[in-house]
Amino acid sequence: MADVVRVVAADDPLRDLFSPAGELTAEGRSRLGLDAAALRELYRNMVLIRRADQEALNLQRQGELGLWGQFLGQEAIHVGAIAALRTTDWVFPSYREFGMAMIRGVDPADMLTMFRGLSHGPWDPRKYHFAPLAIPVATQVPHAVGFALGCRLKHSDEVVLSTFGDGATSEGDWHEAMNFAGVFKAPVVFLCQNNGWAISVPLSRQTAGSIADRARGYGFPGIRIDGNDVLGVYAAVMAAADRARQGEGPCLIEAVTYRMGAHTSSDDPTRYRTESELEAWNAKDPIARYRAWLEQQGTIDEGTVAAIADAAESAAQAMRARLTAMPTPPPGEAIFGRVYSNPPEPFLREREEFESSLEGS
Amino acid sequence: MADQTFRLPDLGEGLTDAQLVAWRVEEGGRVEVNTPLCEVETAKAVVVIPSPWAGTIQKLHARPGESVAVGEPLVTITAAEAAQAEATPGTLVGYGPGAPESGIRRKARSAPAAAESSGDVRAAPFVRQLAKDMGLDLAQVTGSGPGGRITRADVEAAASSPAAAPSTSIDGERRISVVGIRKAIAKQMLRSVSTIPQFTEFAVFDASKLMAAREEGKASGRSMTPLPYFIAAVVKAVRAYPLMNSSWDESRDEIIVKQPVNVGIAVNTSQGLLVPVLRDAEQLELTAIAEKSALLIEGARAGTLPPNQMSGGTITVTNVGASGPVETGTPIINPPECCVVAFGAIKPRPMVVQGQVVARSGAWISISVDHRIVDGALATEFLTALVFELESISA
Numbered sequence: 001m002a003d004v005v006r007v008v009a010a011d012d013p014l015r016d017l018f019s020p021a022g023e024l025t026a027e028g029r030s031r032l033g034l035d036a037a038a039l040r041e042l043y044r045n046m047v048l049i050r051r052a053d054q055e056a057l058n059l060q061r062q063g064e065l066g067l068w069g070q071f072l073g074q075e076a077i078h079v080g081a082i083a084a085l086r087t088t089d090w091v092f093p094s095y096r097e098f099g100m101a102m103i104r105g106v107d108p109a110d111m112l113t114m115f116r117g118l119s120h121g122p123w124d125p126r127k128y129h130f131a132p133l134a135i136p137v138a139t140q141v142p143h144a145v146g147f148a149l150g151c152r153l154k155h156s157d158e159v160v161l162s163t164f165g166d167g168a169t170s171e172g173d174w175h176e177a178m179n180f181a182g183v184f185k186a187p188v189v190f191l192c193q194n195n196g197w198a199i200s201v202p203l204s205r206q207t208a209g210s211i212a213d214r215a216r217g218y219g220f221p222g223i224r225i226d227g228n229d230v231l232g233v234y235a236a237v238m239a240a241a242d243r244a245r246q247g248e249g250p251c252l253i254e255a256v257t258y259r260m261g262a263h264t265s266s267d268d269p270t271r272y273r274t275e276s277e278l279e280a281w282n283a284k285d286p287i288a289r290y291r292a293w294l295e296q297q298g299t300i301d302e303g304t305v306a307a308i309a310d311a312a313e314s315a316a317q318a319m320r321a322r323l324t325a326m327p328t329p330p331p332g333e334a335i336f337g338r339v340y341s342n343p344p345e346p347f348l349r350e351r352e353e354f355e356s357s358l359e360g361s
Numbered sequence: 362m363a364d365q366t367f368r369l370p371d372l373g374e375g376l377t378d379a380q381l382v383a384w385r386v387e388e389g390g391r392v393e394v395n396t397p398l399c400e401v402e403t404a405k406a407v408v409v410i411p412s413p414w415a416g417t418i419q420k421l422h423a424r425p426g427e428s429v430a431v432g433e434p435l436v437t438i439t440a441a442e443a444a445q446a447e448a449t450p451g452t453l454v455g456y457g458p459g460a461p462e463s464g465i466r467r468k469a470r471s472a473p474a475a476a477e478s479s480g481d482v483r484a485a486p487f488v489r490q491l492a493k494d495m496g497l498d499l500a501q502v503t504g505s506g507p508g509g510r511i512t513r514a515d516v517e518a519a520a521s522s523p524a525a526a527p528s529t530s531i532d533g534e535r536r537i538s539v540v541g542i543r544k545a546i547a548k549q550m551l552r553s554v555s556t557i558p559q560f561t562e563f564a565v566f567d568a569s570k571l572m573a574a575r576e577e578g579k580a581s582g583r584s585m586t587p588l589p590y591f592i593a594a595v596v597k598a599v600r601a602y603p604l605m606n607s608s609w610d611e612s613r614d615e616i617i618v619k620q621p622v623n624v625g626i627a628v629n630t631s632q633g634l635l636v637p638v639l640r641d642a643e644q645l646e647l648t649a650i651a652e653k654s655a656l657l658i659e660g661a662r663a664g665t666l667p668p669n670q671m672s673g674g675t676i677t678v679t680n681v682g683a684s685g686p687v688e689t690g691t692p693i694i695n696p697p698e699c700c701v702v703a704f705g706a707i708k709p710r711p712m713v714v715q716g717q718v719v720a721r722s723g724a725w726i727s728i729s730v731d732h733r734i735v736d737g738a739l740a741t742e743f744l745t746a747l748v749f750e751l752e753s754i755s756a
Contacts, residue, residue, distance in 0.1 A: 058395050062413040063370025266373035268406030275672050320394075 017235045022225045022256070024232035032235055036299045042083060042230050043294060044308045046075040046287050049099035051312035052108050055320055056098070056115070060265045064324060065115040071096045073228070073260030076286035077193050079103060080233030081161060085241055090151075090160045092131045092144035096193070097163055104128050108315075109322035118326060120338065129158070138164055138171035141190070145177045148186040148244075159187040159244040161237070167198025169211050178252070182218035185249030189240040190215075192252065193227065195259035200272040215252035227255030228286040258284075331358060364419055366437045367398075367412075369429045373405040377514065378430045381423045382407060382541035383632065385664065386436075390418045398436055400541070401429070416440040426538045484511040495520045542633040553696045556611075558732045561691040562740050566748040568707045568722040574754050588626070589651035591678055591704050594750035596622050596642050599676060602743040606675045608697040609733050616734055625674030625695055626654055628661040635661040636695060638674040677701045681727070689725035699731045702747070726751075 017028030034042075053070050060068040071078065078099030082091070093100055102108050106123045113119040114133065121132045131147075134140035144162035151158045168174050169192060181188050198206050215222025225236050233255055240251035258281035262269045294300040329337075332355040340347060369379060379401040386398055395411040419437040423429045482499040484492070488511055492499045495516065502519045504511035539547065553559070571590050578585050599606045599622050607618045622643040625636040637657035642650060660666040674695065681690040681703045692703040705725035712721045726747065730740045 055395075058411045061370070061372065061408060061410045063368070064413070066371075067374060262406070265408075266405050270407075275669070279669065279673075317394075 017239060018223070018225060018232070022223075022232075024226075024229055024235055028235055029231055032231060032238075034231075034234075038083075039294060039297075039299050040304065042079055042234070043287070043290055043300060044311070045079045045083070045103050046230065046290065047308050048312045048315055049078060049102050050075050050287060051309075051316045052102060052319055053098065055316040056112060057261070057265060059112070059320060059323070060115070065112060065265075066117055067115055067264055067266065069096050069264040070261030071099055071259075073281065073286065074193055074195060074257050075099060076230035076290070077191070077227050077233050077255045077257060080230040081163070081191055081237045084234045084237035085159075085161060088129060088156075088158050089241065090129045090131065090144075090147060090158060092140040092147065092160060092162050093133055094137070094140060094164050094168065095133045095135050096165070097133065100163070101128070101130055101133075104130050106130060107322075108319045109326070112319070112323050113326065116323065116326075118329060118334070120334075138168035138173040138177075140164070141168065141174050141177040142180070145181045145186050145188055148181070148188040149184060151187055157245055159189060159241050161189050161191060161241070163191045163193060165198065166192060166194040166196070166203055166211060167201065167206060168192075169214065170198070170206055178214070178218045178250075181250040182220050185247065187244040187247070188250045189237060189244055190250060190252040191237065192254045194254050194256050195227075196257075197259050197263070197269075197273070199263045199267065200269075202273075210254070212252060212254040218252075220250045220252065222252040222254065224254040224256060227257035228284045228289065230286060230290050257286075331355070363440050364437050365414060365416075365440060366422075366434045367414070368432050369401070369435045371431045372401070372408055372410075373403050376403050376405065376431060378428050379403040380428050380538070381425050383425050383664065384421055385409075386412075386418050386421075388418050388421055392416065392418060392438065402541070410435070412436075412438065414438050414440055425541065428538075482511065483509055484516075488513050488516055492516050542635065546633055549696060550693055553694050557609075557694050557696060559694050559729045560732055560737070560740070561727055561729045562737070562744050563689060563725060563727045564744050564748050565710070565723050565725055566751045567712060568724055568751065570754045571751060572707065572722045583648065583651075585647075585651050587704070587707060588654060588678075588680075589647055590751070590754060591702075592624050592626075592639065592642060592650050592654060593647050594747055594754070595624065595676065595678055595702055597750045598743055598747040600643065601746050602739065604735055604739065605700045605730070605743050607699045607734055608675075609699070609731055619675040621675065623673055623675045625677035625698070626657060627677060627679035627695075628658050630662045630664070632664065635666075635671060636674060636677060637661045637666055637671050640673070674698060678704065680704045680706075681725075682706050689727050692727060692729050694729050694731060699734050700743075701729050703727045703729075 017024060017031070019025050050072065053072060056065060056068045057070055059065045074096070078097065082100050082103045085091070087104070091097070091100060091104065098108070098111060101111055101123070106128050110119075110122040113122045123130065125131050131140065131143065134143075141162050141164055144160045148160040151160065162177070164174065178190065180186070181190070192211050194203065194211055196203050210224060212222035212224035223236060225232050227233060233253075236253045236255070240253060243249070243251055260278065260281065291300065291305065332351055335354070336343075336347070336351040343351075371377075372379065380403075382400040382402050384399045386392055386396070392398070392412040393415045394413065397409050398412050400407055400409050416438040419439045421436055422434040429435060482489075483504060483506075484499055489499065491513060492502070492511075497516060497519055499511055499516075502511050502515050505515055506512045568587075571587060574590070575585055575587070603618050604616070606622055607616050610617050621641045624639045624642045626639060628635050628637060637660060639645075639650065639654055639657060645653065657666070657670065660670070676698055677692075677695045677700075679692050679701060681692070682688060683706050685706075687705075689705045690703060692701040694701050703726065705727075707722050707724040709720045710723045711718050712723060713719075714721070726744065728740060728744055728747075730743075735743075
């Protein structure tokens with residue numbers, strides 16, 4: 001990708017894996033240690049999450065979800081990053097990391113309950129080592145750093161993946177977290193999904209210079225990679241996580257990708273971006289690209305591709321069926337239920353007042 | 362078999378209505394779950410609504426151009442028997458408070474003694490501003506919101522009540538709301554005539570050879586309309602005059618000459634004029650041009666073409682007066698292109714051949730070009746080349 005340029009520093013742990021243009025080299029690829037089954041699994045996961053993402057948008061258009069934020073086009077980052085981590089490593093996501101949670105094993109229908117207004121936090125973060133989705137921009141980044149320092153205090157070998165978008169890097173929270181992580185060498189991997197747009201604000205109106213370069217100022221390495229190459233993302237996150245695990249501190253990975261869909265179901269991107277930009281990125285589609293490479297290597301055949309597509313279709317239908325069959329919790333329980341373990345008196349009164357103001361349910 | 366009515370959901374966090382742009386299905390048609398039903402335009406976006414159920418379309422409740430309130434019926438579907446059990450509508454969340462099927466009803470609070478005096482009007486600041494701008498006294502408006510609060514819709518309704526400003530009909534005028542394709546055409550045409558200084562030239566060509574080639578094709582089993590011949594001739598002429606396949610880049614004072622020849626084909630459809638694009642026409646043989654253009658035209662008429670097949674053209678062909686007495690017209694350039702070519706109907710005309718007036722098949726061609734890029738002399742050369750190509754067709 002000609003538009004992906006990075007500065008290779010002497011202390012860059014990924015120096016040997018990537019070309020100066022941010023592409024995974026043949027040498028880097030051979031060092032990944034992924035066998036054919038593992039390579040196919042990456043493909044399968046990208047197809048599964050894309051189909052689920054489309055179904056979630058359909059459900060929103062059908063009045064079944066209040067809101068949906070697609071991650072179409074960013075599947076390589078979701079899949080590559082999670083595959084590179086141990087299942088004990090933690091993830092602190094933004095709101096667009098549905099695919100990552102799905103690959104970690106969180107039931108997609110459960111996840112969607114948040115967008116259906118049925119729950120506030122649909123899974124146990126301790127079970128999946130996956131923190132709740134953060135809707136406010138960049139608030140999860142300081143959480144991730146604090147949690148990473150906690151891991152070190154516990155002498156655990158867990159590392160933390162902090163994911164965010166390009167827009168988050170303009171937030172104060174982000175700067176504070178990066179600085180803290182650099183000073184205290186927190187075992188954290190910062191993964192920026194630079195998808196070109198912060199809602200309707202293009203990167204050029206958001207950030208001067210490169211996001212990856214900012215890491216240098218905080219005293220740790222930064223690298224810019226092709227975010228539409230699943231193996232490249234895998235390699236980068238793997239190397240950065242190893243480094244963090246060995247106590248060498250954080251790393252910032254700027255994965256350059258493109259948000260092919262709208263910001264959310266409430267947004268109309270045709271008002272602010274061009275068809276030609278979309279077409280150019282369509283040609284770099286992470287799934288089509290990876291599939292072409294697998295076919296060329298003889299690692300996947302048509303039958304497997306068709307079987308994976310079928311599996312993704314069934315999974316999407318099962319997700320729809322399970323979600324739409326879920327009972328609606330009583331409103332009082334949904335709003336007040338999980339706030340206090342021992343609710344104080346005024347809080348209980350408030351709940352009663354609220355419930356008595358409703359008729360039926 | 363059970364009928365279920367799908368009501369318009371709130372598609373974008375707090376919307377109250379949407380305008381129906383176009384149906385993608387017909388009454389009596391079959392749909393599966395997620396088959397596209399229609400396009401609607403909300404205050405935020407144009408979106409496609411996929412079917413929530415499988416079954417047969419029983420009734421479409423709105424017509425294109427009409428506004429549908431959130432929670433109002435959009436379409437009634439008779440569920441396919443197998444799908445009936447799962448098709449029972451559950452709790453729909455995307456309807457906002459107060460919609461009929463939200464499952465939660467607010468208990469009527471103490472009677473809304475709405476707006477008894479102007480000092481006690483309940484309305485949000487922006488609604489007050491709106492009323493002020495419209496010259497309305499809020500004390501005279503009945504609130505329909507919670508607790509008798511006056512909403513934006515109340516103010517707008519009051520403002521458009523007969524005493525104020527009727528918006529649908531006055532003195533025999535009828536107002537047609539402009540949406541979808543009509544709106545897109547209006548925008549594109551306005552952009553053309555307000556930004557491109559364009560001029561038009563005309564020619565008549567002898568279509569004898571073209572008609573002979575068609576006859577010969579028909580005899581060998583491949584019937585073809587004149588359109589593929591027109592497109593092929595335009596492509597050949599464009600190769601000789603690449604400037605006709607270009608764009609004016611306003612921002613940089615540059616002319617962008619396009620390498621591929623992507624031919625837009627203007628198609629009259631029930632929805633309005635659409636221009637599907639035949640890509641890389643310079644790489645296609647005549648039969649491929651015929652097949653692909655036929656598919657594009659069919660797709661445009663059926664309304665099934667994705668947006669990327671209706672954009673990216675570099676030159677457009679259209680026709681004028683395919684039947685009837687009209688011979689030609691002045692086509693308008695489809696921005697950001699440089700040239701549009703219009704073909705008239707081929708019919709017998711008097712032509713002078715070797716000093717004698719004889720009846721021959723012929724047709725008018727007109728081209729409109731961007732004068733910033735092309736001067737009259739070059740346009741004439743291009744049109745001459747085009748006529749030459751059409752008159753040298755061999756079977």
